[in-house]
Amino acid sequence: MFPTPIAKTSRTWQISYQILVPLVMLIWLLPLLAVANFSVKPEADFVNGNYWGIPSSFDAISNYGKVFFESNMPRYLFNSLLITIPTVIGAVALSCMAGFALGVYKFKGNLLIFFIFIAGNFVPFQILMVPVRDLTVSMNLYDTKTGLVLFHIAFQTGFCTLFMRNFIRALPFPLIEAARVEGIAEWRIFLYVVLPLMKPALAALAVLIFTFIWNDYFWAVVLTQGPDAQPVTAGITEFNSQFRAAYHLMSAGSIVAALPPVIMFFLMQKHFIAGLTLGAVK
Known part of the structure; x- marks a missing residue:
């Protein structure tokens, strides 16, 4: 076997x-x-x-000098940071709270709400291109970093909630019951009992979401245009023109754009592996 x-x-x-x-x-x-x-x-x-x-x-x-000093690459990198970091914080924070509610409390409709969170992961994101773009235009969020952040948080929260809810359900429930017997409020149980036990999962999820959002190209092209809001994945196309493509500069820009997720993975490698393997062996 x-x-x-x-x-x-x-x-x-x-x-x-x-x-x-x-x-x-x-x-x-x-x-x-x-x-x-x-x-x-x-x-x-x-x-x-x-x-x-x-x-x-x-x-x-x-080549790398031209990428940094003769193009908008530093601005695109800064845009990516301003988009990725708030998205990671927002998606992880919302999923922790939703996962806690769905994993700890038993109420009517619990599974239905959980399935609604999961259902979004099965929808091909390409079919959402037109309605999402029209929604951002109607809300004056088109070609803004705020619009891209809000969309990414909404789209990633489903997967994050699935991850967190299953992790929280694997935690020892007697710890929560003991805290309730002591009269601790539910929000304090979440902050001081459950959240510290979720550090490996938080690290693993943060690395995954950071990589997903940083490497996103599709929504960066659909919802933004120009250096004011575009992240680095879309900004690399700046080295293309109508009659000429600077492949050497595009390659140098691609290497630069790939470095932040790699650096974050190596910095968080210990916690990332622990988060993915926690509960595999008893």
Whole structure:
């Protein structure tokens, strides 16, 4: 039923496994390596058709300098921070409270409300493009960071509530009952009993939502235009023009845009893994 551990397999399979894992990893990393290679190439290499070969000269300082000092990339990065951080805080805060209510209290309609939260995750977000855009226009939120933040919070709260509700239901309920016997108010139980136990889940969820929102491209293009509100994923298209595409600058901008989620993952790696594996072993 379960796969045999590698250590208990034949020596031939162990050697094959040790060869295949780095090979598969290299194939998986090829697109990223190609973008990194493009980001240090001079523009002449693309004109001459040297797409995949060794750069004729390493122009990393020039390319990344143009990205930071001769474009709106710093502004796009700042926009992404102003969009992503409030979204993470809002979605996680709302889902903690909703998950606590749905996971701890037993009332009529509990499952129905929970299913409504989940149902939004099964709707293809592309079909919402026109109504969401019309809604933001009617509310004067089109092409604003506030509109994008509110939409992302609304869209991500369903998944976050599913995550938090299931996590809270796995917590030892006698702790909550003991707090109630002591006469502690429900909001204090949430703040001082349940919330401290949810730190691994909060860290894991924050990393996931941060990555989802930071890497969003579809809604960034649909709901914003121009450097005043666009995040970095949409702002990279600034290096394209009608008759020319600066692939070397676009690649450098892509590497810069990918760094914040990677940095956050490594900073929160310990808590992220703990949050995903908590409850897997008793």
